[in-house]
Amino acid sequence: MALPWLESFSAFGDTGAAAAPPKRFAVVFMGNGINEDHWSAEGSGAEMKFSKTLSVLEPLKHKINVIDGLFNKMAMGQGIHPAQTGSLLSGAHIQKGTIIRAGVTVDQMIANTIGQDTPQASIVLACEQPMTGFHETNFSMAYSSHISWQSPDSPVPVEVYPSLAFDNLFENRGSLRNRSILDRVKDRAEALSRQIGSRDKLRLEEYLTSVREVEQRVDGMRKVKDKAEDDAKLQNRPAFTMERPANGLPEDLREHARLMCDIIAIAFQTDKTRIATLLLARDLSALYYPFLEVREGHHAASHNNLSDGYERIARFHLGQLAYLAGKLDSMPEGNGTVLDNSCLMFLSNMWIGRKHDNTRLPLVMAGGLGGALDTGRTLDYLQAGDDNRKLCSLYLSIMDRMGVKLDKFGDAETRLQQL
Helix, strand or coil: CCCCCECCECCCCCCCCCCCCCCEEEEEEECCCECHHHCCEECCHHHCEECCHHHHHHHHHHHEEEEECCECHHHCCCCCCHHHHCCCCCCCCCCCCCCCCCCCCHHHHHHHHHHHHCCCCCEEEECCCCCCCECCCCCECHHHHCCCEEECCEECCCECCHHHHHHHHCCCCHHHHHCCHHHHHHHHHHHHHCCCCHHHHHHHHHHHHHHHHHHHHHHHHHHHHHHHHHHHHHCCCCHHHCCCCCCCCCCCHHHHHHHHHHHHHHHHHCCCCCEEEEEEECCCCCCCEHHHCECCCHHHHHCCCCCHHHHHHHHHHHHHHHHHHHHHHCCEECCEECHHHEEEEEECCCCECCCCECCCCCEEEECCCCCCCCCCEEEECCCCCHHHCEHHHHHHHHHHHCCCCCCCECCECCCCCCC
């Protein structure tokens, strides 16, 4: 169990107390677009004004950038859904037919460079199962189910079960799955507490309490998953082929999404990994939102994306970014917080669901990436010309700040101006 940043000693590397905290990058994805009537921002700093959907970001607006007008050229004119999603993080040309081929994505490009510095190079989580088969456009559903690709022909498998994601984070295997991680480190935690200052002691107690709270919620999910596995054996079929919640996934999406965000927050706080990707709702999502009083499934609701119900769906998912950002901002690190040393990027694969229009993409970033990004801004590239509003130019700019220097990525050879 790794420690969070403590004043008493440098938690990162062996370069002394003056060592800068690490930079982290996370992608949070929601498929099928947004309600464009309620997605806008204007102004900067304390004067920033958010539309209805973006209002969930209000408490952290000084650490937010709202970026409008960027697009992914390779995802246009190829058809709807899979073709609009498969290259979202790579800008690569994707291939139709039985042989899938996309491109290494920005999260994995960064992980390939800095991943050796952490126990896990990256984590890729999701709140619903991937799809199989092919879309009517003859593109594999793999492109709609995965946005993180480790090679052109291999997406990174998503972890959908919170219990497995948590166990992987803390190396819970075999009999250790039934023993609290806090019990396993209790003696060492008590010994450490006697050696550190009062403020660090308080931080350590808060950290252990937060881990325990997540662990308890995960334990409930583990019991549900184990029961689903037993039921599936009686039916002689894999649990993942069963409908939710019979497949062991949390029935309440709110709890599922929050747990995944909590797991990312703990992973970042303790430097278990510096790269994370979370698919809250995949393209062609089958998720339902009874708690939002929306009767249709996510994909069906997106075809009426100007409805009040679809606005609530978009606001709910953006609220998960706000939750994760707030969680990271509550974690002290160096002269700031973990959020200050991170870049969280929320985006969708299209703008207008009813038209499948992806000529511009909704995009929000949170965090200053260790001072490498100015925040509290609205940036509009819609009228800047196609050469100056490439999504891959943003990725080049982010990779630069993460220490990954490339001459070209996807369709971009230049960095995004004004970032």
